[in-house]
Structure formats: structure tokens, C-alpha cells
């Protein structure tokens with residue numbers, strides 16, 4: 546009995562009819578990252594489960610509820626990566642890229658990430674991120690650089706109405722004092738906490754600030770805020786960061802409740818948000834994680850980064866007028882076995898001669914009519930028709946497919962020149 550399989554809930558195929566949208570977005574992002582001197586790093590999709598638990602924090606939703614974790618055949622606990630930072634930190638430590646005395650690193654990566662979340666618009670179980678991570682610089686200049694390059698990406702993609710929210714989570718020490726203060730406050734109001742926040746109170750009190758429950762709003766709005774209790778170092782870092790954004794003309798809102806969903810952050814955090822996508826409007830999130838490299842066994846190394854969700858960006862960008870660059874220029878139609886064979890050789894010769902040409906030869910038999918239908922569907926502008934007669938005379942019939950231009954007959958020897966002319970006259 547044959548079985549019909551379905552992709553896993555929340556995991557989608559990206560099909561050829563929209564792949565050029567993805568590629569257009571990726572091209573812009575890669576180009577901007579390149580212009581700022583960032584280099585690509587490719588990382589495995591699977592890592593030791595403990596890497597994520599340790600880096601992201603076992604009280605976070607990502608680790609406690611959303612990880613795809615399994616034992617491999619040797620019994621080792623592995624996880625599909627829910628994000629890219631932890632693996633990137635592992636890689637830079639393991640490969641000596643942040644060894645003592647080394648200069649800084651500006652890196653980017655891209656690929657699928659996996660989280661067992663409830664799927665909805667803009668939220669998937671397999672989604673794609675492009676992320677950037679910078680190691681070895683403690684100043685706010687790299688924080689501002691990451692934000693500016695992201696803002697540039699939105700401009701180049703012509704995305705409007707993306708707002709930037711920023712906050713600081715201060716140093717470990719300051720945050721610990723603040724956490725106690727916050728704990729006291731919420732404990733005093735324990736009866737008003739919803740179920741989720743009751744759990745967060747004891748696991749990670751800062752995450753209560755991130756609650757999406759509207760009824761919790763008044764309580765959260767009255768909670769003490771970290772910005773009022775900053776140490777001088779964090780305060781200065783944040784002020785300089787803001788000044789750099791001002792210098793670059795980047796607008797932002799300070800959101801004192803912005804805490805992010807992963808535990809590794811300190812000092813600067815930021816999110817780019819849009820209202821155009823419903824509830825899943827965060828396009829990009831990031832911040833500093835100055836303690837993570839050391840915590841993962843590397844030398845003390847300040848670090849900062851972000852990642853953006855490609856599904857959300859692709860949904861938002863307008864691709865009007867963008868041509869699918871995979872559309873063939875030419876579709877080759879043949880009649881008869883002899884012509885099929887001759888055409889095969891001719892096509893290979895044309896691909897040698899004209900590297901720019903996208904040429905598709907009809908596969909499988911078919912009447913002229915059905916081959917022309919396929920040619921039409923391929924999106925090609927021109928059909929080359931080769932029958933036994935053409936082979937005998939060493940010619941090819943050129944049949945324009947997009948307009949009513951007359952068909953013509955060209956010698957196989959001069960076909961390359963003819964196709965170059967078509968291109969020069971922008972007829973493809």
C-alpha cells in the first residue's frame with residue numbers, strides 16, 4: 546500500500562513560484578552585511594541539547610516548551626537549533642576565533658530554526674533567520690552599527706512603518722539587585738498575577754514584564770523599572786548608544802519593558818516591530834550578551850547580535866514588478882527522434898557559447914501542441930523548433946511566444962549571434 550506523507554505542522558515548503566521573493570530579500574541582506582564587513586559562517590542545524598539549555602536558559606519558553614530534543618543512536622541528547630546565537634558562540638570558541646588576543650569578529654549566518662510553537666500567521670515550527678553576531682567589542686558603537694545596518698536593510702527593501710524599540714538590561718550585578726526589587730513587588734501582588742506570571746515569578750521574574758495578557762498591564766505598568774536603577778557604566782553605554790542612533794538619524798522608542806525571551810542578554814536590547822503582520826510583528830530582535838562566551842567556556846569576550854525572521858520579512862515586502870529570474874529565455878521544441886538528438890547537441894553547444902542564456906529543452910515526448918503549451922507555461926519568450934526538416938537543412942525555426950511577431954528560420958551556425966541580438970534588444 547502506498548503512503549501519502551504530509552509535511553509537519555508548522556513546517557512549510559518554499560516553492561519555485563515564490564523562491565525569487567526569498568532570493569531577492571536574501572540578496573539585499575547579504576549585500577548590506579557585506580558592505581559593513583561581515584563574513585558568513587555556516588553552522589550545523591543540530592547541536593548538543595545542553596548547549597541551548599545552558600545558553601538560552603532553562604526557564605525560557607524556548608528551552609522549556611519549544612525545543613525539538615531527541616536521543617541519537619548513541620543515546621546523546623541533541624536538539625534542532627531553536628536559534629543561531631548559541632551555536633555561533635560554540636563555533637567561535639571551538640575554532641579559536643575569540644581566543645585571547647584575537648581581533649574582533651563580525652559574522653553572519655542564515656538557515657532554518659525550529660521551535661515547537663503554536664503555528665499561526667508569522668509563527669512557524671520551522672522558520673528561517675538571518676543573524677549577525679559581533680565578538681570582541683564592548684562599546685556601544687557596534688550596537689549602533691547593527692541597528693543602522695538593519696535599518697538600512699528595511700530601507701533597501703522599501704519597508705515602511707517598522708519601528709525600533711530599545712532598552713538596556715544593564716550588567717549582571719545591577720540586574721540581580723533589580724530582580725530582587727521586582728520579585729518583591731510582584732510577590733506583594735501575587736494574588737493579581739495570572740497563571741503564567743505565577744510560574745515566571747519564581748523561575749524568571751523579568752519575563753513577567755513581557756506578558757501578553759492585557760489584564761496584567763496595569764500591574765506591569767506600575768512595576769519598578771530597571772532604567773531608574775542603572776549603574777553608571779550601563780547608563781553611559783545606553784546614552785552613547787542613543788547618541789549614535791541620533792547621529793545616524795535613526796528613530797527609536799525606549800521601551801523599559803523590553804526584556805527579550807532569551808536569558809543571555811545584558812545591556813543593550815532592541816527589536817524592530819511592525820503592526821502590519823498581526824500579533825507576530827517582531828521582524829528582528831537582538832542585543833548584547835557580554836557574559837555568554839565566558840559562560841560557555843571561552844575567554845571573556847563581549848558580544849552583540851541580532852536575527853531577523855525571513856518569513857515575516859518576505860510577507861511584508863512588495864515584490865511588484867520583480868521578475869522571476871529562473872524563467873527560461875528559450876524553450877526548445879523538437880519533432881522526431883533524430884531532431885531530438887540533434888537538438889540535445891545544439892543546446893549544449895549554445896550553453897557553452899552563451900553562458901547568460903537560460904535554455905530549457907522539452908523533456909519527454911509530446912505533440913507540437915502539447916510542447917508549445919509547456920513552452921508557454923515555462924514563461925520563455927522564444928521557442929526554438931527543430932524537426933527533421935530543420936536538421937536536414939541545419940536550421941532552426943524561431944517562434945516568438947509573447948507577441949505575434951513572425952516566425953523566422955535561422956541557420957544553426959548563426960543561432961548564437963541571433964540570440965545575442967535578442968538579448969541586446971531586450972526581447973527576452
Ligand code: HAM
Pocket residue numbers: 627628629630660662667668669670672673674676677678806807827828829830831832833834849850851852853854855856857
Ligand atoms: P528571537 O527574538 O527569538 O531572537 O528571534 C529573532 C526573530 O526570529 C524574531 O524577531 C522573529 O522575526 C523570528 N522568529 C522567531 N520565532 C519565530 C517563529 N516561530 N516563526 C517565525 N519567525 C520567528 C533570537 O533568535 C536571537 N538569537 C537573536 C540574537 C542574535 N540575539 C543576539 N544575537
